[in-house]
Amino acid sequence: MGLYLxxxxxxxxxxKDGNWxxxxxxxxxxxxxxxSDRSKSAFFNDRSAGSRGRYERGGFAGGGNSxxxxxxxxxxxxxxxxxxxxxxxxxxxxxxxxxxFEKYDDIPVEATGSFLLxxxxxxxxxxxxxxxxxxxxxxxxxxxxxxxSKRDLMACAQTGSGKTAAFLLPVLSQIYTEGPxxxxxxxRYGRRKQYPISLVLAPTRELALQIYDEARKFAYRSRVRxxxxxxxxxxxxxxxxxxxxxxxxxxxxxxxxxxxxxxxIGLEYCNYLVLDEADRMLDMGFEPQIRRIVEQDTMPPKGxxxxxxxxxxxxxxxxxxxxxFLEDYIFLAVGRVGSTSENITQKVVWVEESDKRSxxxxxLNATGKDSLTLVFVETKKGADALExxxxxxxxxxxxxxxxxxxxxxxxALHQFRSGRCPILVATAVAARGLxxxxxxxxxxxxxxxxxxxxxxxxxxxxxxxxxxLATSFFNDKNSNITxxxxxxxxxAKQEVPSxxxxxxxxxxxxxxxxxxxxxxxxxxxxxxxxxxxxxxxxYSGNRAGRNTGGHGGSRGFGGGFGGNFYxxxxxxxxxxxxxxxxxxxx
DNA sequence: AAAAAAT
Numbered sequence: 001m002g003l004y005l006x007x008x009x010x011x012x013x014x015x016k017d018g019n020w021x022x023x024x025x026x027x028x029x030x031x032x033x034x035x036s037d038r039s040k041s042a043f044f045n046d047r048s049a050g051s052r053g054r055y056e057r058g059g060f061a062g063g064g065n066s067x068x069x070x071x072x073x074x075x076x077x078x079x080x081x082x083x084x085x086x087x088x089x090x091x092x093x094x095x096x097x098x099x100x101f102e103k104y105d106d107i108p109v110e111a112t113g114s115f116l117l118x119x120x121x122x123x124x125x126x127x128x129x130x131x132x133x134x135x136x137x138x139x140x141x142x143x144x145x146x147x148x149s150k151r152d153l154m155a156c157a158q159t160g161s162g163k164t165a166a167f168l169l170p171v172l173s174q175i176y177t178e179g180p181x182x183x184x185x186x187x188r189y190g191r192r193k194q195y196p197i198s199l200v201l202a203p204t205r206e207l208a209l210q211i212y213d214e215a216r217k218f219a220y221r222s223r224v225r226x227x228x229x230x231x232x233x234x235x236x237x238x239x240x241x242x243x244x245x246x247x248x249x250x251x252x253x254x255x256x257x258x259x260x261x262x263x264x265i266g267l268e269y270c271n272y273l274v275l276d277e278a279d280r281m282l283d284m285g286f287e288p289q290i291r292r293i294v295e296q297d298t299m300p301p302k303g304x305x306x307x308x309x310x311x312x313x314x315x316x317x318x319x320x321x322x323x324x325f326l327e328d329y330i331f332l333a334v335g336r337v338g339s340t341s342e343n344i345t346q347k348v349v350w351v352e353e354s355d356k357r358s359x360x361x362x363x364l365n366a367t368g369k370d371s372l373t374l375v376f377v378e379t380k381k382g383a384d385a386l387e388x389x390x391x392x393x394x395x396x397x398x399x400x401x402x403x404x405x406x407x408x409x410x411x412a413l414h415q416f417r418s419g420r421c422p423i424l425v426a427t428a429v430a431a432r433g434l435x436x437x438x439x440x441x442x443x444x445x446x447x448x449x450x451x452x453x454x455x456x457x458x459x460x461x462x463x464x465x466x467x468x469l470a471t472s473f474f475n476d477k478n479s480n481i482t483x484x485x486x487x488x489x490x491x492a493k494q495e496v497p498s499x500x501x502x503x504x505x506x507x508x509x510x511x512x513x514x515x516x517x518x519x520x521x522x523x524x525x526x527x528x529x530x531x532x533x534x535x536x537x538x539y540s541g542n543r544a545g546r547n548t549g550g551h552g553g554s555r556g557f558g559g560g561f562g563g564n565f566y567x568x569x570x571x572x573x574x575x576x577x578x579x580x581x582x583x584x585x586x
Numbered sequence: 587a588a589a590a591a592a593t
Contacts, residue, residue: 204590231592254592284590379588402590428589449587 077179080221091217137162138334143308144170152329153308154322161334163276164214164435167308171198171272172218172248180223180247183269193263194242196227196249198272199299201290203280205230205252205406206413206434211276212250224248229265231255232406239264253281253289260297267299271306275325278311279318287317294325303327312452344462344470346494348485351473356445357389363443363471364395364423371440372416375425376457378446386445387425397423400430431456444472451484474500482507 136144139157146153147170157163175197183197200215202208212228219226227246229238231254238255242264249256249265259265273294275281281290299305307326311318314333322329351359360375367373377383380401387399398412398421409429415421417436424430425445431453439461448454454472462468472485486504489496 235592252591256592258592280590286591289592402588431589 077223078176081223083221088220091220137166139163139332140166140169142332142334143167146330146332147171147306147308148173150174150306152302152306152326153332154314154326154329155308155310155332155334156312156314157310157332157334163310164211165218167200167274167276167310168211168215168218171274171308172215172222172224174272175224175247176222181269181271183247191245192243193266194227194246194249195266195269196246197224197269198248198274199256199267199270199293200248200250200274200276201253201256201281201293202250202276203252203284203286204429205232206409206429207277208250208252209410210435215248215250219248226250229255229259230406232409235259253286253293257289257292260293267293267297270299271304273299273305273307273325275307275309275311275321278309278321279313279315280311282317282321287321290321291324312456343466344458344468344492346458346489346492347469347471348474348489348497348500349471350475350497350499352475353477356473357386359473360386360390360443360445361393363441364390367441370419370422372419372436372438373423373441373443374416374430374436374439374457374460375423375443375445376431376448377425377427378448380427382446383425383427390423390425395423396421397425399425401427402429428453431460434460436460438466440469442468442470444470447472447474447478447481447485449478449480451481451488454481454485455488479503479507 139155139161143153143155143157143163143166147167155163155166157166180197183195200208200211202211208228208230212226215226224247225245226248227238227241228250229242230252235255235258239259239262242249242259246265251259256265260267275290281287293299302325307329309318309322309326309329349359364373375386377386380403383399383401387397390397398415400409400412400416404412412421412424413430413434413436416424428448431448442458442461444454444457448457458468458470461470474485482500482504486496486500489500
C-alpha cells in the first residue's frame with residue numbers, strides 16, 4: 001500500500017512547510033487503472049494500453065529508415081507504450097547483480113505514478129542494497145515536490161545524492177501528465193530539426209552520458225525519447241539519433257551549441273531546463289555557451305519555462321546565474337556528499353613522493369581482489385605513468401583522463417564498472433558526478449590542492465549506504481590543503497594524525513589570510529543569499545571570513561556559516577533520520 | 587599548475 005502514498009506525495013506539495021499532504025486529486029494519477037496483478041506489476045502486464053501506431057518506411061533522401069507514425073487517437077502521453085523485452089533487458093539487466101522482480105509482485109499498483117515508480121525501483125535497486133530504495137535521499141525528498149509544484153529551483157547538492165533522479169522523475173512525470181503540447185507537432189520523429197521539451201546541461205561527457213542512461217531507464221515505455229549529445233564522439237551518429245526523435249536532451253554545452261548552429265536542435269518548446277553541476281560548468285568556462293543556449297536563442301524565457309539549477313557551491317557567479325535564469329526560485333540546501341558521511345573512513349598518511357608507488361602496491365595488495373579501487377592523480381601524464389607501472393606490476397588496471405579518446409574513456413569506465421579492471425587511475429575528470437557502484441577504496445595518490453575536489457573524490461566511495469575507505473598520500477607538497485583537510489576530518493569525526501594537526505597549526509600562524517579556507521568565506525556556500533540583504537550575512541559563523549563583504553569577491557557572498565551547517569540532513573547514507581515523512585507508508 | 591570542453 002505504501003506506493004500509493006508515494007504518488008500522493010507527487011501530486012500535492014504544500015509549499016509552505018515542505019510537507020507532503022493530502023490524497024491525489026488529479027484524475028491523471030489514476031488513469032493507468034488500478035490493477036493489482038500478481039505477475040510482475042500490473043504496469044508491465046498491461047499490454048492493452050500499448051501504443052497504437054505503425055512503422056512507415058521513411059521517404060527521406062538518404063533515409064530509408066522506418067519511422068514511427070503516431071496514431072492520433074493515442075496521443076495520451078500519460079499512458080505507457082508497449083513493452084519491449086529486448087530493450088527492457090538492455091536497460092535493466094546491465095551491470096547489476098540481479099534485481100529481484102518477484103519482490104515487487106506484492107506491491108499494489110494503484111496509480112499512474114506507478115509507471116514512474118516501476119522505473120524508479122528498477123533504477124535505484126542497481127546501486128543499492130535491496131533495502132536501500134525504501135527511502136528517498138534528502139535531495140529527492142525535497143526537490144521532487146518543489147519541481148512538481150512547478151517552481152524554479154536552485155539546489156545546492158551534488159551527484160551521488162540521488163540528484164539525477166531528483167530532477168528526472170518530476171520532469172518526466174510532468175511531461176507524461178501534460179503531454180508534448182506544441183512540441184507534438186514539431187518534435188516529430190524523422191524531423192531534421194528536433195525540438196526537445198526538456199534540456200539537461202552537464203559539465204562532462206561522462207556525466208552527460210550517465211544522466212542519459214538514467215533517463216532512458218525512467219523513460220522506458222513512455223513516449224519520451226531521450227537523446228544525448230557531447231563532444232569527442234561521432235557527430236553524424238548523434239544527429240541520426242536526434243532525427244529519430246528527441247524530447248529530452250542531455251548535452252554538454254559545446255556540442256549543443258554546435259548542434260544548434262547546424263540547425264539540428266531548436267529550443268522553442270523547451271519547457272524544462274536543468275543545469276547540473278552549475279558551478280563546475282562555470283569553472284570550466286562554459287558560461288558563454290550556457291548564456292548562448294539559454295538567453296541568446298529561442299528558448300522560452302524564464303517564468304515560462306521551468307528551470308532547475310544544481311550546484312555544489314553557491315558563489316557569486318552562481319547567484320548571478322540563478323538571478324538571470326530562474327524566476328522566483330526556491331532555494332534548497334542539502335548537505336554535501338562525502339565528508340560528512342560516516343560511511344567513509346578517511347585516512348591520511350605521510351608518504352614521500354619517492355615512496356608513493358611502493359606504498360600504493362601495499363594498499364592494493366591489502367585490498368580484496370574483486371573490490372574496486374579508484375586511484376586519483378593530479379596530471380594526465382601522471383595517470384598514464386602510474387597505469388603503466390601498475391600494468392607492468394601485473395595489476396588489472398585502466399585509466400581515464402582528458403587526453404584519452406572519448407571511446408577509450410568510456411571503455412575504461414566500463415572495464416572498471418564491470419570489475420574486469422578493478423583498479424582505475426584517474427584525473428579530476430572522474431572526481432565529480434560519476435556514479436560508480438561499489439567503489440570500496442579511493443586513493444589520493446596525489447592530493448588535490450582544492451578541498452572541494454577532495455570532497456568530490458572521496459565521495460566516489462561510500463555511496464548510498466555502502467561503507468567506503470579513502471586513503472590520501474600527504475607530503476610537504478600538499479601543505480596548501482592542510483587546514484581544509486583538517487577541518488574536513490574533524491567535521492566527519494575522523495582520526496586525525498598528530499602531525500597533520502601540528503602542521504595545520506603552524507600553517508595557520510604563518511599565513512593568516514591564506515590559511516583561511518574559502519569554504520568559510522562563503523565559497524562552499526549553501527545559503528540563500530536573498531535572505532541576507534546586502535549580501536553580507538546576518539549570520540556569521542565564528543570562523544567565517546568577512547573578506548568578501550561589499551565588493552563581491554570572485555567567490556562567496558560575504559558572511560558565512562558555522563561548521564555544523566551541513567550536519568543537518570546531510571548525505572551520507574543514514575536517511576532514516578531524514579524527517580518525519582514516511583514515503584512508503586506501512 | 588592542471589584539468590575539463592566543440593572542431
